[in-house]
Amino acid sequence: MAITSGKVLVVSDYDRTLAHEKDGFFVSEEVKRRIQSFVERNYFAIVSGREKRLMDIFAKGLKPTAWVLENGTLIFVGDEEILNAPRSWFQIREEVTSRLEKMGINFSVGRVIVYVNNRGFTDQELSQLREICDVEYNRGDAMILPKGINKASGIVKLKEILKFNGKTIGVGDGENDLKMMEVVDVKVAVGNAVPMIKEVADLVLKHEDGEGILELLDLIDSGKLTKKTN
Numbered sequence: 001m002a003i004t005s006g007k008v009l010v011v012s013d014y015d016r017t018l019a020h021e022k023d024g025f026f027v028s029e030e031v032k033r034r035i036q037s038f039v040e041r042n043y044f045a046i047v048s049g050r051e052k053r054l055m056d057i058f059a060k061g062l063k064p065t066a067w068v069l070e071n072g073t074l075i076f077v078g079d080e081e082i083l084n085a086p087r088s089w090f091q092i093r094e095e096v097t098s099r100l101e102k103m104g105i106n107f108s109v110g111r112v113i114v115y116v117n118n119r120g121f122t123d124q125e126l127s128q129l130r131e132i133c134d135v136e137y138n139r140g141d142a143m144i145l146p147k148g149i150n151k152a153s154g155i156v157k158l159k160e161i162l163k164f165n166g167k168t169i170g171v172g173d174g175e176n177d178l179k180m181m182e183v184v185d186v187k188v189a190v191g192n193a194v195p196m197i198k199e200v201a202d203l204v205l206k207h208e209d210g211e212g213i214l215e216l217l218d219l220i221d222s223g224k225l226t227k228k229t230n
C-alpha cells in the first residue's frame, strides 16, 4: 500500500528520533525547517516522554501541529493544553511518591508523571508500584504513569481533538514507542532504534535520528512510503 493520497499525520518520538544525543538533544535547524514545511500540507505531532518546559528549550521555535508529552498524559495544540489522565491520578501520584521515598529511590515530578532516571527496580519494587500505576522504560530511565495512559492513548486522544481520520505514520526508536506503534497505520524505526522497535517496523530507515526524519518526510512527500503488506 503506498501512502499517497490525503493528508497524513506523522507522530514522532523526540529523543534519538528527532534529536541526536551527540547534539545534546537539540533539534537541528534543518530538521526544524523541514517539519515546518511539512506541516503546511500535513500534520506532524511530537510524542515524547519529555516535559513541555524542556521541549521549549531543546526544540525552541519548532511549531508542530501538536505536542503529546509526558508519555501521552499532556497534549498541546496551539494555545490549548489538554490533560489526558483522570483527575484522580494526582492523589494516586502522592501515594506513588511516598512509596518511592520509602524505597529510597530518587525521582522527579513532571506536570503529570514521575521520572526515575538511571535506576532499575527490583521485581518487588515494581510489583508494589504496579498495584497503583504503570511503569514504562525508555533506555534505562523509567516513567511512572496513570494506569492505561501511554503514547498510544495520547495519540488516540490527539486524533479525536484534531478530528483526524486519515493515515497515521509513527516513527520512533525506544521501548516507550512500542505502544505508539500499536495505534498507527505505518510503523517506522529510525536507523538507530532498539531491536524491539525494528522488529515491529514496516520500514527501518537508512538514517539515524534527525537525518532519519528527513528521509521519512522525503519518502512521504514523494509518495514512496510503502507499507509491508504480507
Ligand SMILES: O=C(O)COP(=O)(O)O
Residues within 6 Å of the ligand: 013, 014, 015, 016, 047, 048, 049, 050, 051, 138, 174, 176
Ligand atoms: O527522555 C525522555 O523522557 C523520553 O523521551 P522520548 O519519549 O522522546 O524518547
